[in-house]
Amino acid sequence: xxxxxxxxxGVTKTFGEGDAAFQALRGVDLEVTQGDFVAVMGASGSGKSxxxxxxxxxxxxxxxxxxxxxxxxxxxxxxxRAMLRRRYLxxxxxxxxxxxxxxxxxxxxxxxxxxxxxxxxRHKIAMTALDRVGLVPWADHTPAQLSGGQQQRVAxxxxxxxxxxxxxxxxxxxxxxxxxxxxxxxxxxxxxTDLGITILMVTHEAEMAAxxxxxxxxxxxxxxxxxxx
Amino acid sequence: xxxxxFVLAFREIxxxxxxxxxxxxxxxxGVFSVITMVTLGNGATEAIRTSIAxxxxxxxxxxxxxxxxxxxxxxxxxPPFDPADVEAIREQISGVTAVTGLAQxxxxxxxxxxxxxxxxxxxxxxxxxxxxxxxxxxRQFSPxxxxxxKSVCVIGQTxxxxxxxxxxxxxxxxxxxxxxCSVVGVxxxxxxxxxxxxxxxxxxxxxxxxxxxxTGNQDIRAIMVGLNPEYDAAxxxxxxxxxxxxxxxxxxxxxxxxxxxxxxxxxxxxxxTVNILTMLVGxxxxxxxxxxGIGIMNIMLVSVTERTREIGIRLAIGALSHEVLxxxxxxxxxxxxxxxxxxxxxxxxxxxxAAPLMGLPFLFDVQINALSFLFSAQIGVVFGYFPARxxxxxxxxxxxxxx
Ligand SMILES: Nc1ncnc2c1ncn2[C@@H]1O[C@H](COP(=O)(O)OP(=O)(O)OP(=O)(O)O)[C@@H](O)[C@H]1O
Ligand SMILES: [Mg+2]
Numbered sequence: 301x302x303x304x305x306x307x308x309x310g311v312t313k314t315f316g317e318g319d320a321a322f323q324a325l326r327g328v329d330l331e332v333t334q335g336d337f338v339a340v341m342g343a344s345g346s347g348k349s350x351x352x353x354x355x356x357x358x359x360x361x362x363x364x365x366x367x368x369x370x371x372x373x374x375x376x377x378x379x380x381r382a383m384l385r386r387r388y389l390x391x392x393x394x395x396x397x398x399x400x401x402x403x404x405x406x407x408x409x410x411x412x413x414x415x416x417x418x419x420x421x422r423h424k425i426a427m428t429a430l431d432r433v434g435l436v437p438w439a440d441h442t443p444a445q446l447s448g449g450q451q452q453r454v455a456x457x458x459x460x461x462x463x464x465x466x467x468x469x470x471x472x473x474x475x476x477x478x479x480x481x482x483x484x485x486x487x488x489x490x491x492x493t494d495l496g497i498t499i500l501m502v503t504h505e506a507e508m509a510a511x512x513x514x515x516x517x518x519x520x521x522x523x524x525x526x527x528x529x
Numbered sequence: 530x531x532x533x534x535f536v537l538a539f540r541e542i543x544x545x546x547x548x549x550x551x552x553x554x555x556x557x558x559g560v561f562s563v564i565t566m567v568t569l570g571n572g573a574t575e576a577i578r579t580s581i582a583x584x585x586x587x588x589x590x591x592x593x594x595x596x597x598x599x600x601x602x603x604x605x606x607x608p609p610f611d612p613a614d615v616e617a618i619r620e621q622i623s624g625v626t627a628v629t630g631l632a633q634x635x636x637x638x639x640x641x642x643x644x645x646x647x648x649x650x651x652x653x654x655x656x657x658x659x660x661x662x663x664x665x666x667x668r669q670f671s672p673x674x675x676x677x678x679k680s681v682c683v684i685g686q687t688x689x690x691x692x693x694x695x696x697x698x699x700x701x702x703x704x705x706x707x708x709x710c711s712v713v714g715v716x717x718x719x720x721x722x723x724x725x726x727x728x729x730x731x732x733x734x735x736x737x738x739x740x741x742x743x744t745g746n747q748d749i750r751a752i753m754v755g756l757n758p759e760y761d762a763a764x765x766x767x768x769x770x771x772x773x774x775x776x777x778x779x780x781x782x783x784x785x786x787x788x789x790x791x792x793x794x795x796x797x798x799x800x801x802t803v804n805i806l807t808m809l810v811g812x813x814x815x816x817x818x819x820x821x822g823i824g825i826m827n828i829m830l831v832s833v834t835e836r837t838r839e840i841g842i843r844l845a846i847g848a849l850s851h852e853v854l855x856x857x858x859x860x861x862x863x864x865x866x867x868x869x870x871x872x873x874x875x876x877x878x879x880x881x882x883a884a885p886l887m888g889l890p891f892l893f894d895v896q897i898n899a900l901s902f903l904f905s906a907q908i909g910v911v912f913g914y915f916p917a918r919x920x921x922x923x924x925x926x927x928x929x930x931x932x
Contacts, residue, residue, distance in 0.1 A: 353926050356845070358844075358845060358925045358926050358929075359926055378850060379849050379850070379851075382844070382847060382848070382849045382850070383847075383849075385845065385846070385847050386846075386847030387847075390846075391845050391846065393929065397838070397841075397842050397845075397929060398842075399839055399842060400839075401544050401545075402540075402544070406540070410843070410846060411846045411847055413533050413536065413537070414533065414843075414846065414847045414848050414849075414852065415847065416533065458846065459846075462847075
């Protein structure tokens with residue numbers, strides 16, 4: 301098997317200090333190979349989101365190592381981690397997290413802006429991404445003028461507009477009905493197969509996890525099981 | 530990178546027009562009041578200066594007399610000047626345009642049944658130059674008239690009004706202090722002087738005529754010296770004082786027994802006072818500018834809290850924390866500069882309208898405009914920095930979870 305794209309080795313995460321200290325992760329080991337579609341499952345409070353935040357370079361482990369493309373991420377500083385996010389990672393959140401009062405197009409353009417893309421390119425690339433999620437006619441709409449499913453599709457367009465290596469999605473369908481959820485899952489599957497984007501997705505629903513090729517189950521801050529299908 | 534930041538900052542300002550407007554308002558009012566106060570104050574100073582200058586600035590008046598005050602004034606009446614003093618100043622002091630002695634007396638001017646008591650000044654044509662006083666009719670004295678001390682005169686408007694109602698006085702005769710005198714010219718009306726005196730109540734004659742036929746001596750009661758504005762008035766004043774002290778035999782232990790009165794000095798004192806007032810009012814307005822700055826900080830801080838989630842999103846999708854800092858800073862600076870410019874434009878409009886209504890000249894003061902603008906930009910930097918830093922330091926996870 302190829303060198304894993306991502307590997308966590310003995311990762312712990314402790315929140316708070318002293319008596320209030322709470323160990324959310326107690327030695328997580330996991331590997332994700334390039335091009336995989338992974339569903340992360342587990343009971344509430346088992347540490348899924350905490351792990352995703354570490355994988356997303358938004359948070360750092362208390363101990364253990366996080367190896368990404370062969371490099372040790374836990375040794376990088378804040379700005380270096382931000383550069384990793386900018387270059388290799390895309391995020392989709394349960395709550396969509398689009399900028400309010402900002403058109404779908406401008407939301408999708410935002411990562412390109414931070415990447416320093418020229419305005420003409422920015423517009424073209426963003427429109428391509430909106431096209432991929434089927435929202436070109438809604439380009440000028442603000443989040444308030446879009447349905448939940450549409451908002452999540454904008455968020456996905458924003459996440460893949462920079463053609464990231466990995467798409468991290470924390471309960472992307474958590475706020476959507478099953479029909480909308482299926483639409484989202486189909487989009488994710490399409491990006492996984494067509495664009496080769498590695499996908500890590502947290503979900504509570506078995507129907508959604510069924511789209512994935514690998515299922516990682518969490519329990520009490522450790523990986524309980526890895527199922528490959 | 531910087532361009533990106535500007536794009537983001539402008540989008541943010543446009544997106545929150547009302548909030549931006551309120552933020553601006555404090556700065557607008559501050560800059561507006563500073564510039565308006567100072568500009569109108571400068572106009573007031575200038576108005577006072579020109580009105581005093583029109584009464585003969587660039588003129589020194591030298592009169593015998595002692596300065597009251599400790600050590601001065603021992604009861605002696607100081608001697609008058611003589612024609613040689615006038616000659617000496619004219620020949621030895623550089624930077625003077627005209628020097629003329631003045632022999633003065635009071636007397637009645639009589640024509641037909643009208644009788645008017647007035648001041649008679651014996652002098653030369655230099656007087657008109659030194660006083661920058663033009664004639665409205667007729668002519669100045671001819672060299673022959675000055676030389677011979679002919680009984681001719683140039684009269685002020687008040688004399689015309691009292692003795693020559695309805696007729697052209699030039700060429701007419703009247704009696705003044707017992708002698709017959711013919712009018713050769715009329716002075717332009719000047720109205721009240723610095724001290725409320727009627728400047729037009731005057732009869733000007735060749736000095737020799739006054740000395741010979743009225744005062745009966747060579748005494749000169751005052752010397753008028755016109756100054757070349759390119760020379761330093763204080764220096765001229767000092768050399769004249771030195772020269773006269775020498776000529777009047779005053780030892781180094783003696784105080785001056787004459788006064789050099791300087792209209793420019795009076796004008797400087799008055800405009801100095803107005804300047805202080807202007808600065809004071811400007812300072813108060815400056816405080817309101819500062820308050821405007823605190824307003825910016827306040828609103829920026831609120832907007833950091835309000836926009837916590839947005840900052841989290843930006844950080845999550847790849848913004849570096851210093852880019853977030855820069856965005857907030859640029860927003861604050863753009864707002865305060867916009868406020869500065871708006872305040873400036875409004876102030877200039879207000880001044881252009883108000884100055885004429887208040888009878889003041891409109892003087893565009895580059896310095897205060899530049900200063901207010903730079904200060905408002907500075908406010909953006911200073912008061913924008915704290916909220917910006919706070920935004921940049923947010924933990925992206927917590928910021929994302931915030932609502
Ligand atoms: N910032 C924090 N401070 C303190 N405790 C935290 C913090 N974040 C998470 N935790 C705790 O860590 C544990 C794991 O949280 P995490 O969000 O990873 O769970 P999860 O698996 O995503 O659950 P869910 O399915 O409900 O989203 C929880 O008990 C939570 O209370
Ligand atoms: Mg979670």
